[in-house]
Amino acid sequence: MFTSEGVADKSSLQFHERFSMSVEFNKLRKRIRRLAGQAVVDYGMIEEGDLVMVCLSGGADSYTMLDSLLYLREVAPINFDVVAVNLDQKQPGFPEDILPAYLTQLNVPFRVIEEDTYSIVKEKVPEGKTTCALCSRLRRGILYRTAVELGATKVALGHHRDDILETLLLNMFFGGKLKTMPPKLVSDDGRNVVIRPLAYCNERDIKAYSAAMNFPIIPCNLCGSQPNLQRRAMKEMIQEWDRRFPGRSDNMFRALTDVVPSHLLDRKLHDFNTPAKVSGELDDVSNWLAAPNEPSEVVVAPIRLMPGTSTIGSSAS
Template sequence: MEQVVAPSAPSAIELPETESRLSNSFLRLRKHLMRKVGEAIVDYGMIEEGDVVMVCVSGGKDSFTLLSLLLALRERAPIDFRIVAMNLDQKQPGFPDHVLPAYFESIGVEYRIVTENTYKIVKDKIPEGKTTCSLCSRLRRGIIYRTAKEVGATKIALGHHRDDMIETLFLNMFFGGKMKAMPPKLVSDDRQNVVIRPLAYCSEKDIERFARGMEYPIIPCNLCGSQENAQRKQIKAMLRDWDSRFPGRIVSIATALKNVVPSHLADGELFDFRNVSRSTEVGEGDIVFDAPELPVGAGSTDIPIGIWRP
């Protein structure tokens, strides 16, 4: 079952009365997040002229923030693109299915509500106490891809942020034996969809502050919210501990994702170690044994973004 509604009014970030009147720090935070999203869009070529961007909105802080920032950036972008908000109602018990349609209508954005009882499927297939995330995400992904085709979307925007990407890196390292993270932009396995993550440079702490200031009607996920022992939550706790004890470490890890040196890892598919000789040209040679040089502000992605700057 699907509900499609066209926009009734121009879209923008509408600040709560108290925030717009009183909080300069909130306005600075909004500008900072918009700048980070603009940088990510430019760096990875996420949005192009004529794109139809389907923004997946779950009802959580990340997807609400993503939708708000993309709507605001569209108003000043040098290109024209369409935004369609999409929500998947998984029929979780107690899910307030009136909240998101009312919110979408209040900001005047085109939207589609898709209703599929994936909750029942997951509960039937996964034994009590076991992690539901894997099956749930596969079911959601299939429905999202199908809906993107139906609305003519050229890009699917997800609300994953910088911390999600780093958590995924450590999950794959610790439990999967892979140096693999969550990319800012990718093509689906069937090559029918391009997925973008415009919040790739945004920290979860900033998003949490922004969501509180915007007073979004947050909808909790009852399906997996009680699974406190999930591996991702363990990784999140580890990273938050690092961030509190070693300021700047998370930023440095995020920067490392953009500065890969294959000749100093161990993957023979990425670098031909077998045929290394004295004549082999490498970028950094044996300086890997030297103490690393850490520039002031290492890890910053505060670079000019030109016409995408808010």
Template sequence: KDSYGMLDILLKMKARAPVDFELVAVNLDQKQPGFPDHILPAYLKELGVEFHIETQDTYSIVKDKIPEGKTMCSLCSRLRRGILYRVARELKCNKLALGHHRDDILQTFFLNMFFGGKLKGMPPKLVSDNGEFMVIRPLAYVAESDLIRWAAHRQFPIIPCTLCGSQENLQRLQVGNMLREWQKKHPGRIENMFAALQNVVPSHLMDAQLHGFKDLKITGIESDDGDKAFDEEEFKEASLPGIQVISM
């Protein structure tokens, strides 16, 4: 649903935006057993979109290297990233548009915090780790629930992932369930957490590289960012922004 939704948006932008760009849809066929490899080419041909299907048997590599019962994400993502970079290079693309949405970004933030000991997410725009491409995430501010509704409305031919999507012990799956449970019990919490990623106060965290505590000096000047000692923080009630989704 995410990739279909992103392609839908990019095609509309290509037709209307005052920016000229070329678009190539790329799919990696990982040779998963039973993968319906005819669905996507037929859909893209019907749309009239230039596309490239890259066929690489990463499924067999992952199944061979990862012990039974262990999650496959780490190796699978590294293989996919390397293949995607190569294909982008061959197609002479300079930007990679990925379908990560708002909920993916929050999940990544909590995964890094819970299991990696880092405050780190996925930004809407960042240079690739090999320095060769610009990675963009056009859906960074879009809620997954909106993409689900849009996919149903547009009747996208969704292809399930049987390689990793069915693994019950995925840490990402567990964090995703946690966020969905919070959203049910505490409406507005997801929106507040996402807003927090855009309102970072380094002086009130503990990363000495971002904020040099050792070199601080008394200024004698009042500042809202200064320490309020034992004052309790005041938090407003969560409120949901009024957002309208209009089908054109």
């Protein structure tokens, strides 16, 4: 394995490189599956007897979601099934054979819905303007209708942690609302329950996992590059924050799980006319404001993205 000079030979280096990649891949896969399972448990996403309609676009996120749900189906203490659905929007050059071949190989039941939303979007949206809003509304309506036709009890979308944070900032900066993508919601008409099993997973891990798994990625060519998208601006802002202040996005996500309505300004969530119960304790900010000249000793607790330590094997409803 080693030469007389004590330097590893080429075959040895290749072996250790492959071994290292294998170890890192296993860690990555376990992390994604654990986080997906934890999100499913924390938000009661899947119940006994569910038929989960997995919306498969052909991107890294939806492939990773399908992979995770197939794994959870095997290890979960409940019985549920999945059906994959792809929407063929009739974009020029769309490789319509890739997903059917992939899903057939996995023995996953699927349906391809053919709807020419491409022409509608191109007709309605002026040149140079963002197509995402109209495109997503059209897709959502078609997918919801398909879920009802299939008898699916849950509609699974591949949005991840980064999507949730970007949507939070979009709504704050451009919509004047404090809201984002919830891990689980009921559609406006009450007929569909939407779940996001990758809510705890970050985009970096998903991209790395997709590349390692060699998923047959299908790019979205409908919108082109659209470099001035507001969402892209939010993504770049968060990335820059994390470069300058490591862990900031983790804290932002953690904040979404620890909301204090009495310390916001929404009168629909908190009755400010009713005297609050006095606990005898002030929060860190109040303490600092009360004594601004004294040194602050704010202790930052370790970041934990998920409450509890339960896994998919402990509870699912």
